[in-house]
Amino acid sequence: MSGKKGNSLFMYIVSLLLAAGLILTGCASGNGSTTEIKTTNTDKQSGKQKENVVKIGYQKNGPLVILKGLGTLEKRLEPEGYKVEWKEFTSGPALMEALNGGSINFGRTGDSPPIFAQAANTPFVYVAAGKSKFKGSGILVHKDSRIKSLADLKGKKIGFAKGSSAHYLLVKGLEKAGISYGDIQPSFLQPGDARVAFEQGNIDAWAIWDPFTADTEIHSNARLLKDGEGLTTDRDFFLANTEFEKNNSELIDIMIDEIQKSAEWANSHHDELVAMLSPLLKIDEKSLLKSAQRRDYGLDQLTKQIISEQQEIADTYVELGIIPKKINVMDVVDQERMAKE
Structure with a gap:
């Protein structure tokens, strides 16, 4: 047998083996979904099962x-x-x-x-x-503040988190008192910063929710001017x-x-x-x-x-x-x- 014929025969046999392998692989994949599930749930790089x-x-x-x-x-x-x-x-x-x-x-x-x-x-x-949970949400003022009603908030600097539930509660409280949102000085503060500003007297009132409401009432000489009842369901x-x-x-x-x-x-x-x-x-x-x-x-x-x-x-x-x-x-x-x- 010449070298060329030998090489041709060898390549022909290899081709047959490869084709047979592909057919067998296809059959194995078609026998059920087990292989597919394992592949889907396995990290291809690490080979570890995914969670x-x-x-x-x-x-x-x-x-x-x-x-x-x-x-x-x-x-x-x-x-x-x-x-x-x-x-x-x-x-x-x-x-x-x-x-x-x-x-x-x-x-x-x-x-x-x-x-x-x-x-x-x-x-x-x-x-x-x-x-x-409206009972624990509301507007806090200092105990000795001259602010006695929602109407007294006009012109005051009020802290609250912009886009929070307290934001809406404040808006409804002002509306109830006939005060425009433009008639107050909003101070956009997250609870931690607002607590400091309130205690230092840098804001006149603070719209907030529990447990911060309760904690400030007990420890920061605060008075709950109005809770959320009638203003919001919160x-x-x-x-x-x-x-x-x-x-x-x-x-x-x-x-x-x-x-x-x-x-x-x-x-x-x-x-x-x-x-x-x-x-x-x-x-x-x-x-x-x-x-x-x-x-x-x-x-x-x-x-x-x-x-x-x-x-x-x-x-x-x-x-x-x-x-x-x-x-x-x-x-x-x-x-x-x-x-x-």
């Missing part, structure tokens, strides 16, 4: 910190193959930005941050509402990234169920609750107990009335020029989770 992770944004003063502290969500999701990654935020607007950027899948804020986020086209949906809202919600409806059901269970625990275990929160918030137990006693933790199913409350907040911000355009809150509500009315 499913749900990323939750929380604030230390919000109800999700209770769920985190109890550790019950992790236990519930472990058999489902999920791990929980918690990310802390100092404010609702920052949490909404993370939801927009995809660094978290799920989170909770007060009533105003989702409205600003929707106006900025953030992809999210409302999945549940918290119970009203609800928490639980929100999910739009794409995450589309693909993880059952997972969100589990999360909502565990949030409700942790809320029920909080309502019936005030002593344990304040012991858990005190080191986290660096607020004494007396203040936290005062806060817990005037709040009912828990969830409400989304209803037309609750969405109407949100729409009123959004419309108010449009009228004041605080957000640039009119929005329809119902556009970003998970319709499958709305109460059947």
Whole structure:
């Protein structure tokens, strides 16, 4: 056999073997989905099995910190193959930005941050509402202040976090007293900075929420001029990234169920609750107990009335020029989770 013929025969045999290998590989792939699942759930570079992770944004003063502290969500999701990654935020607007950027899948804020986020086209949906907590939110003044009524706020310098639930509460308080928003001196401050400004007398009043309200009443010579009753329902809202919600409806059901269970625990275990929160918030137990006693933790199913409350907040911000355009809150509500009315 000549060299050329030998080489040709060798190449022919190799070609047959390669073709047979491809056919066998195709058959093995077609026998079931096991291979596909492993490939999908494996990091191609490291070859290690990937873990499913749900990323939750929380604030230390919000109800999700209770769920985190109890550790019950992790236990519930472990058999489902999920791990929980918690990310802390100092404010609702920052949490909404993370939801927009995809660094978290799920989170909770007060009533105003989702409205600003929707106006900025953030992809999210409302999945549940918290119970009203207006008793612990309000406008604080110094005990010896000459401010005795909402009407006395005219011309005063008032601290609050821009785009927060306290922002709306203040707007409604001024409206109730017949005062224009332009008749006050707004001072946009996050809670920590506002507390310092209040104690130093750099602001005349402070619109804020619990547990900061209670802590300031007890330790900073403050008087609650007006709580949120008749001004706002001041609800928490639980929100999910739009794409995450589309693909993880059952997972969100589990999360909502565990949030409700942790809320029920909080309502019936005030002593344990304040012991858990005190080191986290660096607020004494007396203040936290005062806060817990005037709040009912828990969830409400989304209803037309609750969405109407949100729409009123959004419309108010449009009228004041605080957000640039009119929005329809119902556009970003998970319709499958709305109460059947």
